Amino acid sequence: MTPHPQAAPDDTTGPMAGKTVLVTGGTGGIGRATAAGLAALGARVAITGRDLARTRASAATITADTGNTAVDAFAADMSSQAEVRRLAREVLAAFPRLDVLVNNVGGFWSTRRVTPDGLEHTFAVNHLAGFLLTNLLLDRLKTSAPARIVTVSSGAQRMGRMNFDDLQGERGYSGQRAYNQSKLANVLFTYELARRLDGSGVTATVLHPGVVRTGFAADDPSPVWKILLPLIRPLLKSPEKGAATSIYLASSPQVEGVTGTYFVNCKPRTSSKSSYDQTTAARLWKVSVDLVRHTARA
Ligand SMILES: NC(=O)c1ccc[n+]([C@@H]2O[C@H](COP(=O)([O-])OP(=O)(O)OC[C@H]3O[C@@H](n4cnc5c(N)ncnc54)[C@H](OP(=O)(O)O)[C@@H]3O)[C@@H](O)[C@H]2O)c1
Numbered sequence: 001m002t003p004h005p006q007a008a009p010d011d012t013t014g015p016m017a018g019k020t021v022l023v024t025g026g027t028g029g030i031g032r033a034t035a036a037g038l039a040a041l042g043a044r045v046a047i048t049g050r051d052l053a054r055t056r057a058s059a060a061t062i063t064a065d066t067g068n069t070a071v072d073a074f075a076a077d078m079s080s081q082a083e084v085r086r087l088a089r090e091v092l093a094a095f096p097r098l099d100v101l102v103n104n105v106g107g108f109w110s111t112r113r114v115t116p117d118g119l120e121h122t123f124a125v126n127h128l129a130g131f132l133l134t135n136l137l138l139d140r141l142k143t144s145a146p147a148r149i150v151t152v153s154s155g156a157q158r159m160g161r162m163n164f165d166d167l168q169g170e171r172g173y174s175g176q177r178a179y180n181q182s183k184l185a186n187v188l189f190t191y192e193l194a195r196r197l198d199g200s201g202v203t204a205t206v207l208h209p210g211v212v213r214t215g216f217a218a219d220d221p222s223p224v225w226k227i228l229l230p231l232i233r234p235l236l237k238s239p240e241k242g243a244a245t246s247i248y249l250a251s252s253p254q255v256e257g258v259t260g261t262y263f264v265n266c267k268p269r270t271s272s273k274s275s276y277d278q279t280t281a282a283r284l285w286k287v288s289v290d291l292v293r294h295t296a297r298a
Contacts, residue, residue: 011070012042012043014041014043015041015251016041016042017043019099019100019251020044020046020098021035021045021046021102021250022091023045023046023102024048024078024102024105025047025104026048026055026059027054027055028049028058029216030242030243031104031243032047032058034243034247035047035058035062036062036065037243039070040066043100044095045068045070046071046072046073046094047059047062047071047073048074048075055073056073058073059071074087074090078125079116079121079124079125081128081132081295082295084129084132084136085132085136085295087133092137092140098144099144099146099147101141101147102150102151102246103130103134103151105126106126106154106186107125107217108175108222110175110225111175120170120173120178122181123181123182123185127186127288132292135292138202142200142202145200146202146203147202149202149203149204149205150205150250151186151205151206152206152209153187153190153206153271154179154183154208155264156179157183157184157186157262160180160184160272161180162184162185164283164287175220175222176222184272185284187262187271188284190205190206190262191204191206192278192282194261197259203259205249205260205261206263207246207249207263208245208262209237209242210241210242210265211232212238212239217229245263245266248263249263252266262275
């Protein structure tokens with residue numbers, strides 16, 4: 001059991017002072033740069049990672065880099081729904097308000113893996129974890145309104161197809177297909193969430209961060225990535241540049257009240273045609289509820 005985190009002292013100033021932000025996957029890559037950017041704007045920032053010591057070390061680095069002492073660390077392996085539920089309980093216990101949730105955790109896995117809940121790993125981590133966490137924190141976001149939910153998708157959403165007949169790749173798995181599907185799911189989820197939150201003062205936006213130099217796909221890259229990545233790595237965006245749209249959507253007054261929109265480079269963009277299909281979005285929502293419901297009883 002992770003020790004209950006003590007909220008760090010908060011004496012910050014800046015445009016985000018008084019706001020509390022949770023960034024999932026804040027130990028590295030785009031998530032850490034997002035958390036650091038928001039901490040620099042004066043927000044109280046909580047980050048998550050799988051290992052508490054590593055997450056605390058990242059939080060300490062963000063404090064050292066920004067001078068903001070209100071940076072908290074939470075540990076949860078988001079491939080496990082029990083851990084997502086525990087994370088939500090700890091966040092609710094630690095923070096009386098939550099102004100922004102950034103669903104950033106995500107990754108690419110070339111080989112099929114199964115989570116402790118018996119679910120395909122890419123779908124579970126990239127979509128279901130954020131779906132569950134958002135729903136568990138939703139009342140706190142509503143009582144903190146105006147509040148924002150920002151989800152990190154990818155340009156890969158354009159190639160995504162929801163294969164409801166084999167959502168979890170049991171009959172055939174391709175890392176790329178699973179990733180594309182999960183990133184389309186991020187967009188469908190956001191648009192459906194925005195419809196459900198209409199009038200609540202809580203907005204839901206989704207973004208493509210660009211192609212960014214991070215630890216992405218490092219665990220289990222595809223053979224193509226293994227060859228390509230070292231060649232193109234120097235050309236990729238820095239994590240700081242990759243975090244710009246997440247930071248913008250989490251903090252900018254320019255997007256106050258903007259909801260149900262996909263952003264690239266801090267600009268609204270059209271997402272794939274299938275992402276606007278409300279029947280597909282409603283079906284995904286229902287399937288997702290069913291896939292998280294059985295762990296609620298445990
Ligand atoms: N990099 C790109 O070019 C790119 C492009 C498009 C979209 N994206 C999206 O951007 C988001 C962030 O990606 P990134 O490139 O910054 O990746 P990254 O460098 O691999 O960072 C991933 C973060 O997620 C955490 N994480 C990974 N698996 C986890 C799990 N099972 N439970 C809890 N935390 C977990 C990691 O923390 P620990 O390892 O400490 O647990 C880390 O903080 C993802 O949603 C990705 O799909 C990235």
